[in-house]
Amino acid sequence: MTSLKQFTREEVAQHNKDGDLWIIIDAKVYNLSRFADLHPGGKTVLFGDDIPGQDATEAFYGLHRHEVLERAQYARLQVGTVRGEQPAIVGRVNGALSKVPYAEPTWLSDGYHSPYYTENHKRFQRAVREFVDEHVYADAQAREADGKRPSQSVFDKMGEVNFHAMRLGPGKHLKGLTLMNGIVEPEQFDYFHELIITQEIVRTGNRGYGDGMLGGMVIGLPPVLNFGSNELKAEAGQISHPYRIVPDIFAGKKFICLAISEAHAGSDVSGIQTTAEKSPDGKEWIINGEKKWITNGHTTFFFNSFTTGCKTEDGFTVILVPRGEGVSTKPIKTSYSATAGTAYVTFENVRVPVENTLGSEGGGIFVILSNFNHERWVMCCSSARSQRLVIEEVLKWIQQRKAFGRPLSSQAVIRNKVAQMIAKAESLQAWLENMTYQMNNMTYKQQSSKLAGQLAFLKMYSTQCAQDTARDAVQIFGGRGITQTGMGRFIEHYHRTIPFDALLGGAEDVLGDLGVRQAMRAMPKNARL
Structure with missing residues (x-):
């Protein structure tokens, strides 16, 4: 220059x-x-x-x-x-906080305070943002455009700082790991650290890429960690896999996903038709059936594993199935990019050792339910932050776009739409942080009994708010809001992909009903008007 x-x-x-x-x-x-x-x-x-x-x-x-x-x-x-003038407009600066009002949660905004976040959380956030901006953002834009999976180089970089391991939250799986170059000790790592990771990834503005970045691992690996044998997790070579499953997954070298949903069984797990029968000698499961809408199911890697729900003689059982003979995948075209690897997964006489059973035979429902709260909470973290991305785009647009000779911000109807967006995003973040604080101060068993209803309501509320925000943002951007390139590209993408959040992890109606049923169970018997 x-x-x-x-x-x-x-x-x-x-x-x-x-x-x-x-x-x-x-x-x-x-x-x-x-x-x-x-x-x-x-x-x-x-x-x-x-x-x-x-x-x-x-x-x-x-x-x-x-x-x-x-x-x-x-x-x-x-x-x-x-001559004599300097550019006034600043583009994207890696690691920087946005100065646009409400583009950041209040705890990251100048002059605001929070009872939840420590100085360690703030240091951690700065490091994660710099990492995402430097190593992830550009790849997210490119892969969302071409539909390919996230680049292996990104997975490798994430593995170097144990990013993949941290995405599963606090727990024994972090013991002995160096997290984000030592910024946080494994014993210090809590759900607010994980919230930060999830919300920083969302800033790439690409929903399909977010799922492609091992979304299947976040929901598929916890059952292995919590219910798999030590041999299966660490020394699986002599059992069923030619590799060490957990270390390789944390390194970003191997991949895993959750295979539960079927054409006839979504929220109703009891409708699953994939079967697992014992071999005559009782040493192997023989699995047949087809799964549908499996995130990360379709990749070019042989070394994938599927945490698979099956119908067995004793009921519903979860089995870890390695990708091998008899396992095939086929991509499913959805309304967001193919980079998520959404797939059909077909099992044809697939044989796996009975030692690959996760939990007890017939006890699969407990294996799956154990991770539902965390899965829904992660989706709420994503939803809350993605709505701020929309707010930032909208505020910039109504300031610079003129109609009838005046900025869009001069129109009361536009300001009202933006006011609704901001109110929803702020209330959602506040509720989310309250739930996160409760998670930090409850055992896993307490979370299961006390937070299932709350998190169901939170997830329902977050996606309802998101759909309202997406609709209003399109109205504000007009034709640009339905164009995949240019000024409204993030708005178009958000509006097109938001139905996924409203369905995954439980449809809004199902979750709302769950929350009310949980409340009714807790009603005191002597309560009267």
Whole structure:
């Protein structure tokens, strides 16, 4: 930038015709003479009133995101700067907190306080944000566009700081690990640290990529950790797998997912039709059936494992099935990107040792239910933060977009929509942090008995708020809100993918009913009006 020439505004104004077209954007001078015929919006747009040779900053930001100027093919069009002036608009800065109101939760905002977060949490947040911005963000944008799985290099980087292990929350699985280069000790790590990780990943703004980044592990590995034998978890080579399952998964080298849902069985686990029968010698399970909508189920890796729900002679049983002979996967096309690896998983006479049983035979419902609270809480963490991303996009847009000669923010109807978005996001974060505090101060058994209803309500409320926010954001962005590129790309993506959050982990109606039933069980017998 130091080698660029400086021009007066008068000098720039002389370049104002076809074949000799210069403009100013944020104190930077661009030569569009050869680019005009290639402009995606057509050549005539560049020759509107007050654009040729003039300051086109307002016109540009009414049509384009700042990141456009940072792309190499457009950055090289800059030929200089305006003498005596400095650019005022700042693009994305790795690791930085947003200055846009309500774009960050209050505990990260200047002048605000929180009883929940310690200095260690703040140090941890800074490190995680820098890590995500440096190693994850760009890959998320690229993979969401091409539908491929997250890059192995990202998994490897995450493995180096034990990111994968931390995504499962506090527990014995962290013992002896160096977490985020030693910022937090395994014994210190709590649910607020995990909340930070989940919410920082969400800032990439790509729902499918978020699931592709080992979303299947978050729900598929806990049953192994909590109900698998020590041999199965650590030294599985002599049992069924040619690798050490947990260390390799934490390193990002091997993968695991949860295979429960079927075409005939979603929330109703009792409807599962995949069967597991004992071999004549009683040493193996023989598994047949097909699973559907399995996150991370379809990848190019042989070394995948499936935490699989099966119907057995004793009832519902969960079995760890390695990807091998008789296991096949096929991608399912959904309304968000293929990077999540959503799949059909077919088992045809798949034989696995009975030692791969997780928990007791016929006790699979307890294996699955044990992780439901954590799964729903993780989704609430994601939902709360993703709504702030939408709020940030909307606030920027209504400030820079003009209609009828005035900014959108001047319209009361627009301000009302934004007010509803902010109120929902703030109330959701407050409820979420309260639940997180309870989790930190309860045993796992206490969480199961006291928080199941609360977390069901929280998950229902978060996705209801999210769908309202998505709908209003599209209305504010107009046609751009349904366009997959350009100004409204994050809004379009959010609106298109938000139904997943409303279904995964339990549909809103099912969770609301669960919460009420939990409340009715706790009703005192002598309560009367």
